[in-house]
Amino acid sequence: MNLSEEDKKIILDWINEKCGVMRCNCCGNAKWELVGFSTLPIGYDVRSTRYFYAQGLPQVTIACINCGHLLFFSPTIMGIEPIQPEEKETNIEEKGSKISTDQTNSDAG
Ligand SMILES: [Zn+2]
Numbered sequence: 001m002n003l004s005e006e007d008k009k010i011i012l013d014w015i016n017e018k019c020g021v022m023r024c025n026c027c028g029n030a031k032w033e034l035v036g037f038s039t040l041p042i043g044y045d046v047r048s049t050r051y052f053y054a055q056g057l058p059q060v061t062i063a064c065i066n067c068g069h070l071l072f073f074s075p076t077i078m079g080i081e082p083i084q085p086e087e088k089e090t091n092i093e094e095k096g097s098k099i100s101t102d103q104t105n106s107d108a109g
Helices: 005-019 092-108
Strands: 032-034 043-045 050-052 060-064 070-073
Antiparallel strands (some): 032 060, 060 070
């Protein structure tokens, strides 16, 4: 999922506040780039080789711009919470009458 500009700001502010200047463990570079989308590695049992889709762990990623080493952070701990879509109220009677209208049309045709 692409990160919004608001989420990118939250992430960069959080990293700057909590981590300050970070050096890459692999090459020592101090310049990073925020990857523009979040990801979700899922649970996997190495013994049974089964996947556990409900055990996903959301993450945001920054990449060392010199060697490509990746660091992962939890968007939840950064305060980026899921937004649930609003539920639409459905009128079952209206839906039912539309279906019967369609059936009438197909019978007539
Ligand atoms: Zn590096």
